[in-house]
Amino acid sequence: MKQKQYLTPEFINQLTADSKLNLENLIILTCAIFIASIGLNMNSTAAIIGAMLISPLMSPLLAIGTGLAIYDTHLIRNGVSTIITEVVISLIASTTYFYFSPLSYASQEILVRTSPTIWDVMIAFFGGTAGIIGASKMKATNIVPGVAIATALMPPLCTVGYSIASGNLNYFLGSGYLFLINVIFIILTAFFGAKIMNWLNKPGQKHPGILHLPTYKEVLFIAGLLLLLIPSVLSAKQMVQKSIAQNNVHHLITKEFKDTSIIKEDINEQTKTINLTISGSKANMKKIKRVKQRLQDYHLSGYSLNVIQVAQLNASTEAQIDNRITSIITQQQQAEKKKREQQLQKQSKQNKKIAKMSRDINSVTAVSSSDTKKNSIIIELNKSLSHDQKEALIVKIKDKYPNIDKVDFVLKDD
Template identity: 60%
Template sequence: MIIRQQKNYLTSQFLSKISADGTLNIESLIVLTCAIFIASVGLNVNSTATIIGAMLISPLMGPLLAIGTGLALYDVTLLRKGTISLLAEIIISLAASTIYFHFSPLTYASQEIIARTSPTIWDVMIAFFGGVAGIIGARKKEANNIVPGVAIATALMPPACTIGYSIAAGNLKYFLGSSYLFLINCVFIILTAFLGVKIMKWLSYSTKQSKLFFLRKPTFKEFAIILVVIILIIPSILSANQMVNKTLVDQNVQNLVVNELGNVNLIKENVDTQGKIINLTVSGNKINAKKIQVAKANLTKYDLKGYSLNIVQVAQVNPNAENQLDRQVNNIINQRQHEQEQADEKRQQEQEKRNQEIRKLSSAISSVTAVSDNKNKQITLIELKKPLSKKRKNALVRQIKDKYPNINLVEFVQENIKN
């Protein structure tokens, strides 16, 4: 009789690897900091390749797998290691990305940043299946490309950097969206690691009498986890529904333009799905009023019932007219610059004249300088040849402010005496 030995899926090598990857150390923190700055630059300049490079070297997956494994095995030590590492890495990620975006001269939100601010149910699915692949990849002894692939798919690094951008820019909407995406990724990677280790444990020690842990009645803690997961998924489903609806409406509007308005160029499309208003800016052949009325009457035909249609027609500009328009715009800009330079020169002359008049108020005044601070306050600095009494200084300040009310502050400094 042949006795088949039960395969052990929870090997000591697997658990040691999970523990090592989830342990906080200086090497992983340095790599994380480098990855954060690389990802921040990629988001800032809208470079997908740079962002992928940052995700490849990111060590954020390790602590998440350690937390999921620790929860599944009730291993407090492993759970504590993973939690401490994750919290430390999140703090460093937010600090580094916030510092970068605070000092970056590129302050606009690129498409790569905006893409991380509206999570949908598809992001939940990516995180879930990525977590499955991650825990399987961690179990393999040989070198493999599963974990780096999961790091790219689940995209832990970009939303963390987007949170930093949101903090630096003071954008609450982006902050909430990117934080939600980061939370989704973390929770579902932990969840799939938890489920994966539970299944591996059952496969390693199962008998005929045993039951799958997910076929028995859930405990209170497991019920609470399921409830939290459902609550977490709901906003992503609503967001996905809005995105799908907007995409369908945009496609219907495109069909409406092609089929109803004829040979025109769609310059700008603005669809307000809440107010049910479609604003189109078109150029090309002039659209007569009858064609516009027909298009409005056929909105229902394109599943746009209840929408109102507004069309703005722009005359098609030929190349010669376009060049002439560019010259006119440049002339206006140059004229305004010239006027600004003249105004600055006139203001400088007036300030110089005023400084000379202030200097004549007292023989103790060596020089007068007019400056403006960052709040456009007018400040006059008076350099003295010799010390003046407080009474005399106050009298001078009153004289100056009575004569020049626009001066906000008068400061006195002592002239340096050279030996």
């Protein structure tokens, strides 16, 4: 029985051809960029899926992973040059679109791509695995459509463009991190897939085995990947906690306010506050007080409950109040955001002035506390100072900035 070949010359040649940058791929890429950008802008899931299906971003990543596995520098160069060019074109095009778009708000489709979690890592991992297997089995440029949808390279890249156009650093970091996760783990799974297929191609030869002690470079590489996963794990933890809290609040409402009409339900995870707006006369103050005392029974210890009760309303009035409450919450969130931005600007100016107080200061970092007006700063020194020199510097700083409560020193790494 003839041994099945996985990494055939035809497959390598086809992967090389698919990873080359050509006019056809650039046209397809441009179409995918604008379809994804419009879909994100208009909150259209169908348009975003369409952009994923026609996006040519997958092939160069598979080429890079396969090239690394079989030590094919030509294939690696093709993939790297193509993906860099495609990313640059995508960012320019999507940033230009969002800059001139009259719809400047962040839609739900944009927001979901600014908080990547460990599940996005798993999707990229399994998507890359399916992608390299599908590419080795299929002809021409047909990559499994489900892989293109699952790995979702184009939407987070266009979200980065939106972040640049809107000047939102948090969105930029979140969407950029999501795109980076997808890119790295698609390349990684393509690498391991090609390694395994190459190993299966040579059953008659003696192999040291797939499992072996990792080298020093491999240990560093694995450690780097694990560090890369930390933000996604933390984000997933926050998402799970938020989902659990929402479920517990829903259970509380179902049990304690079953005879009451709930107009608005809002959970603020930062302040641990549950805001409920209800209508009708069923919930009196005594009942509301009892519910507040029973929050721990619904696993909501640490949360506070605010209940706004209004008279019985008709459907039209309820809608008006709902819109009004939403508007008030939005205004409060915007005011808090503006306050934080002003505080950061003030701290930045203060840090620069403190840094100029001594030539021995390399940089100053402010550490604010949300529950006090006092602040702490960390001063990075160019050289080591004596205890008396540090004390004199602290006195000088506190004389000018009484709001600074604590000063810590670290030595600049040479």
